[in-house]
Amino acid sequence: MSNYSIKDLEHLSGIKAHTIRIWEQRYNFIKPSRSDTNIRSYDDLDLKLILNVSLLKDNGFKISHIADMSSQEIAEEVLALTDKHLRFPEQIHALTLAMIDMDEDRFEKIMSSNILKLGFEKTMLNIVYPFLSKIGVLWQTGSINPAQEHFISNLIRQKLIVAIDGQYSSDPSNARKYLLYLPEGELHELSLLFADYVIRSRHNKSIYLGQSLPLQDLVSVYNLHKPEFILSILTSVPGIDQVQGYVNKLSGLFPESTILLSGYQVIGQDIQAPDNVVIFTRSEQITSFVEEHSTEA
The missing domain is CATH 3.40.50.280 (Cobalamin-binding domain)
Incomplete structure (x- = not known):
C-alpha cells in the first residue's frame, strides 16, 4: 500500500491542504495516521476518498451532503459521473482511481470510450499525458507503490504498441x-x-x-x-x-x-x-x- 503526505493529496486532488485539515476536524470522514512528530500520513483509501470528494464537489455536491454519504454511495456517484461525462478532468480522475485499485477492466473502459470519441492521439495528449504528469512527481518521490506504477505504465505501453502496429505500411x-x-x-x-x-x-x-x-x-x-x-x-x-x-x-x-x-x-x-x-x-x-x-x- 502506498503512503501519501497531505501535500501529495493536495497535488492530486486540487484541494488545499488547509481545507483537508478542516474537513478532518469538522466532518471526521478521513482519519490519517500520524507519526511520533504528529506528521499526517494517508493511504490509498484516503487518497481515493479525497479524489472522489473533489470530483463530487466539482459537480455541484455540497461537502456537508458528501460527509453524510457512505463510501459505497460516494463510489457509485463517482462511477456514474465518470461514465456520463467525458470531460478531461473526470477522465484523468478515473485513470487515477484505476491505477490505485489496479483495475485493468476500468482502465480499458476509460481508454476505449475516450478513443472512440476523441481518437487515440487526442486521448493521449488530453488525458493520458496530463494524468502521467500529475502523478509523475509521486513516482519520483516514491509515494506511489512501484507495483501501481508498473501496472499503469505497462497498460499504457500496450495501447501505444498496438497503435504503432496499426501504422505499419x-x-x-x-x-x-x-x-x-x-x-x-x-x-x-x-x-x-x-x-x-x-x-x-x-x-x-x-x-x-x-x-x-x-x-x-x-x-x-x-x-x-x-x-x-x-x-x-x-x-x-x-x-x-x-x-x-x-x-x-x-x-x-x-x-x-x-x-x-x-x-x-x-x-x-x-x-x-x-x-x-x-x-x-x-x-x-x-x-x-x-x-x-x-x-x-
Missing part, C-alpha cells in the same frame, strides 16, 4: 527519417513510444531503438541509416550536472542531423542548445514539428 520514397532512442540507463519509454506513433502516422520512417542505448551503439546505427532527425526523451538520465555536456556531445557527433530532445532533464534547465538541437517543452510541440517537416505521401 511501406514508407514513401521521400519519407523523412527519424532515429529514436533513450540514453543508457533511461527506462521511461512511454513518451518515446508516443513520438514513434506520431512519426509513423505521418508517413515518416522511424528507426526505433528503445531503452538504455549506449552512445557507441547510437553512433553505429546512425552511420548505417543516416537519419535526418535524432529524437530522445531525457527523463532521469543523464544527471542535471551532465545534461549540457551530453547535449553538446550529441550535437558534435551528429552535425548533419537535427537533434530533438524533451523530458524533465532538459526542460527548464537553462540548457544552451547548439544550432542543430531543438528542445521541446510539451508533447504537442513534437507533433507540430513532425507535421511541419513531413513530406506528403
